[in-house]
Amino acid sequence: MKNSKNGLESINSKRNVAVIFGGKSVEHDISIITGVQTLNSLDKTKFNIFPIYISKNGTWYTSNEFFNIKTFTNLNFLQNKSTQKVSLINQGILLLHNKKKTIEHTKIDFAFLAMHGGFGENGALQGFLDVCGVSYSSPNVYSSSVCMNKVATKILLKSADINVTNFKVLQQETYNKLGYKEIEKSLQNLRFPLIVKPCNLGSSVGITFCKNAARLKDAISFAFLFDSCVLVEEVVENLREVNLSILGDTSNLETSVIEEVSMSDDFLTFENKYLNNGSSKGMENTTRIIPAKLEKVVEDKVIEFGTKAYKFLGCKGLVRIDFLINGKTSEVYLNELNTIPGSLSNYLWKDKGYNFTELLNKMMEYSLLEKEKEQSKVTNFSSNVLANFEKCDKLDFKK
DSSP states (O other), X not given: OBOTTTOOBOXXXXXXXXXXXXXXXXXXXXXXXXXXXXXXXXOXXXXXXXXXXXXXXXXXXXXXXXXXXXXXXXXXXXXSTTOEEEEEEGGGEEEEEOSSOEEEEEEOOEEEEOOOSHHHHSSHHHHHHHHXXXXXXXXXXXXXXXXXXXXXXXXXXXXXXXXXXXXEEEEHHHHHHHOHHHHHHHTTTSOSSEEEEETTOOTTTTOEEESSGGGHHHHXXXXXXXXXXXXXXXXXXXXXXXXXXXXXXXXXXXXXXXXXXXXXXXXXOHHHHHOGGGOXXXXXXXXXXXXXXXXXXXXXXXXXXXXXHHHHTTOOEEEEEEEEEETTTOOEEEEEEESSOGGGGGGGSGGGTOXXXXXXXXXXXXXXXXXXXXXXXXXXXXXXXXXXXXXXXGXXXXX
């Protein structure tokens, strides 16, 4: 059966899918929320589901108890009898490590990635899965690594004529060598208020809002605790923050509704995103207006910049793109691309007719189509180069 909207084939055969979450990241706990929500939203009639939790020290585990979010509130949950260490090897074979032996547990056909930050979004996990031959739901190594680095993203977007805020980049080694006074001089062309943030983190961790120079030094030092590269950028006046999610591959794109996020602080903090009213529903918990009440020209600009950035940076699967808007001038700036968004932005797709389960199905469909395109490319090249070295054992390589 084909989807009438874009001709994509539906998933008919039951596949073994893994949901990978947790990891060595300051966003570890948020990843657990996204991971558990994904586990419980997948269609069990279509998939055999295998939860893979990566601990803060990088060890991989699986357990049927990982479907329950309450499992992770117990500090000793890794000691449960049902929890077992696992590892993934070539051809997607999932190994189960018991105390006495290692056995082949199953073959993973596809992985839904729910790891935020760190090794989850910077391309490291994606590269490992490529080596293992496992298709996955997020953008590839290149797109993930670029989008994770806020500086690289801004430089590339600027080259594509997509509006970004004025910014400066600070390297910790240079900062330590020159000292704050010299660094402060290099920031004189930026206009307060300023936002100081680590280059390679999300969830608003390590970010400081500086109304004037009084907080700037401490803000920079704080950001360097999380990353050796720090971004200092101007705050958009009369700020409105909106988000758009895009789903697709290099040939097909679908855009979600646009949301406006309500902020009680100068910027969208970790608490705004995840801890409103003591709840822990992930990004879905944030106070938001869906759809955002935007003028048509502003809405069109958000979609234009979003789709252009998605294609230019080579994204696939589901991405959430965050924008900053000057409420008076209607100027639109692209802030960042989240390649593994909190709760996978399922709340942005409900008005488009996709519940979370259907959205996950679509993510897999698009990813597998993109995989087919990649496999059609030439990856082997035959030559007789090695034949020229058949007597290499007689060569003196020390020379």
